[in-house]
Amino acid sequence: MSSASITADPAFVVGPVRRRTFGAFVEHLGRCVYTGIHDPDHPSADEDGFRHDVIDLTRELGVSTVRYPGGNFVSGYRWEDGVGPVSERPARVDLAWHSTDPNLVGVDEFMRWATKAGVEPMMAVNLGTRGVQEALDLLEYCNVPGGTELSDRRRANGAEEPHRIRMWCLGNEMDGPWQIGHKTAEEYARLAAETARAMRMMDPDLELVVCGSSGSKMPTFGAWEQTVLTEAYEHVDYISAHAYYWEQDGDLGSFLASAVDMDRFIDAVSATADGVRAARKDSRSIHISFDEWNVWYQNRAESRPPSGDDWPVAPVLLEDRYNVADAVVVGNLLISLLRHTDRVHAASLAQLVNVIAPIMTEPGGRVWKQTIFHPFALTSQFAKGDVLRLAIESPMVDTARFGEVTALDAVATYDDESGDLVILATNRSATDELTLNVDLRGFSGLRLVEAITLSNPDHTWSATADDDSSVAPRDNGTARVVDQHAGVELPPVSWTMLRLTRATH
Secondary structure, eight states, X not given: OEEEEEEOOTTOEEEEOOGGGGEEEOOSSTTSTBTTTBOTTSTTBOTTSBBHHHHHHHHHHTOOEEEESOSGGGGGOOGGGGSSOGGGOOOEEETTTTEEEOOSSOHHHHHHHHXXXXXXXXXXXXXXXXXXXXXXXXXXXXXXXXXXXXXXXXXXXXXXXXXXXXXEEEOSOTTOTTSTTOOOHHHHHHHHHHHHHHHHHHOTTOEEEEOOOSOTTSTTTTHXXXXXXXXXXXXXXXXXXXXXXXXXXTOHHHHHTHHHHHHHHHHHHHHHHHHHHHHHTXXXXXXXXXXXXXXOOTTSGGGSOOOTTOOOBSOXXXXXXXXXXXXXXXXXXXHHHHXXXXXXXXXXXXXXXXXXXXXEEOXXXXXXXXXXXHXXXXXHHHOOSEEEOOEXXXXXXXXXXXXXXXXXEEEXXXXXXXXXXXXXXXXXXXXXXXXXXXXXXXXXXXXEEEEEEEOOXXXXXXXXXXXXXXXXXXXXXXXXXXTTEEEXXXXXXXXXXXXXXXXXX
């Protein structure tokens, strides 16, 4: 058995835990909206057709923000189609996913769902086939109290009070050749800056996200961020980052180390943004909205859209079934996001329901939790206060993609007010158990509250509607606190949460 150690001290703070780190994503893609959040014939559906079993699990998941309505979908979206009397709304082809959108759910319905689910909306505007004026029209519809044509239309449609949406994405993945309205960096930078400038003239308190490159492996990566920020820096608050991971060709070791790639991605985007800041001699930092991230097996059959004359409504698309190893990686990616809380100020797990999602539904039927639900929900619930900078000593494991990486990866959060210390740790070894020792001498007398581990001898186990609990996180009976040191055994391919608190608390 190998040993690893962590030294934690409340004096070494990265930054605060940000609630927006625990965002999610709802796109008009596959069954995310229709038969996902919206299923009027379901027994739990309310007067708006929203499934309350899904709303309940969204709340349990601990989602803070939800990005809407895309994604690739937004680059061809006409928001006007989704407001007003439902019976008068047109059905439209969606070129992004070769589907038909009946427009039964639009801006106002989504805002009602967001209120019911207790989440903050994050709205995206179409800068693929549309531009400045259409973004301003949507902003006027959503945020102006009344007295104008579009704000009064919203009121006539039943939303008397303005939606007051604060966070807005200026398009989506515009460097991607697959994107409707794909643009060069120069073309997009100019359009994004013009749109941001105009939107702030209407509402100066908006928080605006400009598109970064759609992935760190894109040939545009780096140069795209520099060009876009050079043009738009003074008008925006965030630049987006998107990343998806999956086990490639049976390479479990590299897959378990996916957070290494996320760490490098965040560091590269931060460095590029800071380079633009230095060139501008600007005192304000641009932060990162990591508003698409997850495990996604992009080459599987379920990720291929329909074709030809087939333009179905809500087809089965991107419905990955996640296993234990996938959940461990998702837990580790959350560790990476938290570790970079000084630069990552918002993030969105893509997506929420059915489409590469922690929550799955049957149309008109059951709902269940995928394995990735658990590390997200527990991290969102218990990570509070400040993120601490840890000293980690760990044996190394060899990976084909990343070379040698630490078997242990971890982050800690500490809430000084409550005295709660939470340690999140993954064992990235595919074969070896780790004995973890945590040096707690920087804290005043802590006691163990609980230790929970997600693992299984069969790391390929996946949840189903019939069984989503056999491999839920379980109490780890090896955990102990002795003489200001905590210890716990970490199985291979595992994610663990240790919760401690001041003994007098």
